[in-house]
Amino acid sequence: MTDITAPPPPKPILTAMKRQRVWLASATILAIIAALSPSQATDSATFIASALLSTGPFLALSVLVAAGAGATGADSLIARAFTGSTAVMVFLAALAGGLSPFCSCGVIPLIAALLTMGVPLSAVMAFWLASPIMDPSMFLLTSGVLGAEFAVAKTLAAIGLGLLGGYTVALLMAGGFLTSPLRDGIGNGGCASASVRAPKPVVWHFWSEPARLHRFKREALKTTLFLLQWLVLAFLLESLMLAFIPAEAITQILGGQGPGPIALATLVGVPAYLNGYAALPLVGGLMTQGMAPGAAMSFLVAGGVTSLPAAIAVWALVRPPVFLLYIAISLAGALAAGLAFQVWTMG
Template identity: 70%
Template sequence: MADLSSNAPPNQIWVAVKKQKVWIASGILLLLVAALSPDQARDSLGFVAQSLLTTAPYLLLSIGIAAWAVATGADNLIARAFTGSPVLMIFLAALAGGLSPFCSCGVIPLIAALLTMGVPLSAVMAFWLASPVMDPSMFLLTSGVLGFEFAIAKTLAAIGLGVAGGFIVMALAGSHILHDALRDGVGNGGCGAAKIRNPKTVVWRFWNHGDRVEKFGKEAFKTTLFLAQWLTLAFLLESLMLAYVPAETITSVLGGTGIGPIAIATVVGVPAYLNGYAALPLISGLMEQGMAQGAGLAFLVAGGVTSLPAAIAVWALVKPRVFTLYIAISLGGAFMIGLAYQGWTLI
């Protein structure tokens, strides 16, 4: 742990604080609630504990999948999605983005590698759009919080958005928008390039290798801390939302079956989305108060694709006009997905 004593350098203290910023935010929020309403603080703590206990089986499965992917090297399989005809690449890239347990920290170097190695932007866009919305861990948590049917819908939405975006980019090939798409100075992708050029063999029986067992343990610990901090904050926010936001307000703004609530949820999802794990219990609480299911899905899709990590990955590598296209496809696709799912739930 970082030394937080008075003798620690200021920059070291700041780094340690940044690493714990989510826990600190939860603590400050709880202290504020306790100062204003001790009973609500006690109720919120109970709500957080009960919610974590309810989702514990899904959390354990999610942590196991994330650690398994790193220990076995299964993320190397993503390299196989970018070979073949352009149409095939779009479908495989969308599947890889929506279904693979790919580590978010490797997205930028991986995408840089794909772009600079000549992989068509259509396939890259398909991966970009699908990747932030769904992965196996997210599927399990979505099933636990919002139900299996909603998790299936979100998975299909991720893949469908990726495929649609890929074909839109393919149709615009040769246009000014896609000409010279890369930013100046984008390199060969570093470690991400190695996965594309020389994909390593996946070691399924990782427990026979001491170094891979160590990787499993480290990844499991890291994922546990990540999920614990974000879900604690999310459930705390949900408890306050349920306590102080009138249900009739949610119903009037985001309820119903019209286009309006879905359009609002699509736009609101951009600034309000914390991350994929934190958003699930928040949407669950909103749905309990009358939010339409189509609006909920639109919020999760729009928020996921335009979330800060996902957007930064795109902005860092391509020219602003390509980034604008990415945002337009994201929001337009999320809105259409919300409409389609809302229509499905009414059948």
């Protein structure tokens, strides 16, 4: 007798579409663009390919590290490297993030690897927030375009934002919150991974054991496909924003003095994507036309951390509370950086 209370079995087609919804979204958007503007579709496809090539080394390295750590059992060693004093751990992570050569999207694969290995969210958040804002080449270019004072202040803002995020998360975790930051199906769902709870001996020559080699291949493929689908969607949206939203129009309203333009620049910097390097000459020109220095700082900080492509990638990795906290800390940190730099320049 059929149990009428039992839910109907899922349909294979619907199940497959749900699993591939991100790829379907990208394909649908590109198809619509192709129908409306074939040349823009070609430009977007070219942009995606170029962006993936530039991000590819970071993606490949992160996938290899994550899959290799799981296959060898070294993930427990990596996680233990981030144990000890939270204060020191967060400080070092923020400092490393402020000096690392990762962009807002390029850092995503590394963050995914760290979280799935069991690295505490407080340290990961510190690195995550600081990393996209500044790196050695960005420091040199910022010094040349906006001046050494601006470059130093932006570096301090990156480290400060990392510290703010790391210590905020540490306090929340101490209160019992954010114990499972990752979404279901990514790693094993939290910062207390199985490798940390029950560490096993490390087997560096994992390819000599079929089971470990199989795990390496499975995890590498799974991680690559997961990150790739979200990066493709992120880069597609980035290409459309660059094509249809003039950066000059976004930033023309950010001049003047006082906290108003700084707050507005912080909000505008969240959805408006500007490549960090391409943004510098534009912001420099606007500053010569009257854009407030604090507004320039808050715009670059907020845009670097929470641009739409980066936010999409973050959303794909973590649960909504962690994502909302990431956005809130970014907004607060960018606003504080802008206000502080404005006071400094006026003094």
